[in-house]
């Protein structure tokens with residue numbers, strides 16, 4: 348496997364001087380400049396249209412099904428475009444990096460100022476304001492990891508004061524198998540879960556709506572080509588099996604979790620809803636924002652199957668992340684969602700490549716469209732915590748919002764918005780859009 352097929356290298360599609368003939372793509376600070384080109388599944392609202400793949404450019408979407416009908420590209424790019432025209436992106440994800448690279452290059456050239464393909468592409472643009480989004484892929488399996496040592500330590504202290512960080516943490520990229528049926532795309536509204544909860548001094552649990560409903564700010568990694576059952580993916584090839592990254596909110600009912608989680612881990616506390624953002628940002632778009640994987644010298648070093656020169660040199664990602672909170676009253680009064688925390692994916696203890704290598708080391712097979720959650724991405728500082736249980740010291744220190752309301756956990760009608768973006772000197776900022784979810788009252 349060559350280095351370039353593992354971690355995407357910089358090429359002409361990353362050139363920060365590129366400008367698009369789609370005006371809004373050139374606005375400074377826009378999430379979707381021509382250097383980004385993320386993928387989604389979409390259709391225009393209220394028209395009974397079929398779902399199909401789309402690529403964001405400024406405030407518009409390139410309709411891949413419409414573009415495919417015009418046969419603008421040749422070779423691998425044409426094959427990838429045909430796959431991208433399908434209702435969900437599994438077929439495109441299955442094709443692999445050579446096809447993804449060819450399609451990205453062809454789209455970048457077609458959308459550049461002065462492109463001879465403008466007349467063919469322009470009729471294929473749909474305003475994002477007219478679109479609704481579906482899940483980008485049929486997600487066969489969803490696995491949630493636990494890759495922030497800061498989160499593991501903070502939440503471990505709350506759940507297990509005597510034993511916060513378990514001894515396996517620094518050796519094993521810890522994960523559990525999640526639930527794919529309840530993954531929804533932003534904006535998702537979901538019912539507050541009910542479950543067994545038990546007060547510490549109560550003799551028995553009761554069935555009740557969760558009172559400690561929380562978020563987890565994570566990233567979701569979409570798997571590209573899978574591996575055959577019994578054939579592990581070596582770390583050097585891991586990233587050629589990764590299509591791209593979304594924002595992910597792993598809503599978590601802490602009271603249900605505290606009672607149910609031992610010995611088998613999260614179950615009903617986390618499988619009632621998981622929200623992902625609409626746009627999948629490709630690994631190739633993220634190439635300018637790669638940073639070294641750093642493991643403190645005093646810590647155990649990864650076992651050889653989790654170690655590679657390339658992972659050391661640039662296995663991590665410099666992705667800024669933020670959490671915003673909006674109560675129902677704030678929404679009624681026209682107040683925007685209020686920032687309550689900021690963090691960065693670069694603080695993770697294990698990388699994407701290590702998650703893929705570890706997941707398959709026993710022969711487990713990943714499939715195109717599978718989703719791997721990174722785990723809650725808390726950073727080292729208290730204000731970089733990525734869940735409310737950490738930000739409020741276990742619900743003891745409420746946050747005050749601009750409406751004057753105080754919050755520890757989520758109330759009915761509250762909305763949480765996650766955002767992600769990359770910016771480094773000498774590059775054009777790219778963004779992930781938003782991951783938005785709203786809590787509805789518990790059912791009967």
Ligand SMILES: O=C(O)/C=C/C(=O)CC(=O)CC(=O)O
Pocket residue numbers: 491492493494495498499502503506563565597599608613721722723
């Ligand atoms: O340490 C625990 O017992 C619980 C941990 C979590 O709730 C976190 C989890 O789901 C994985 C993650 O998001 O990091």
Ligand SMILES: [Ca+2]
Pocket residue numbers: 491563565597720722723
């Ligand atoms: Ca989680």
Ligand SMILES: [Mg+2]
Pocket residue numbers: 596597598599617618619620621
């Ligand atoms: Mg969940």
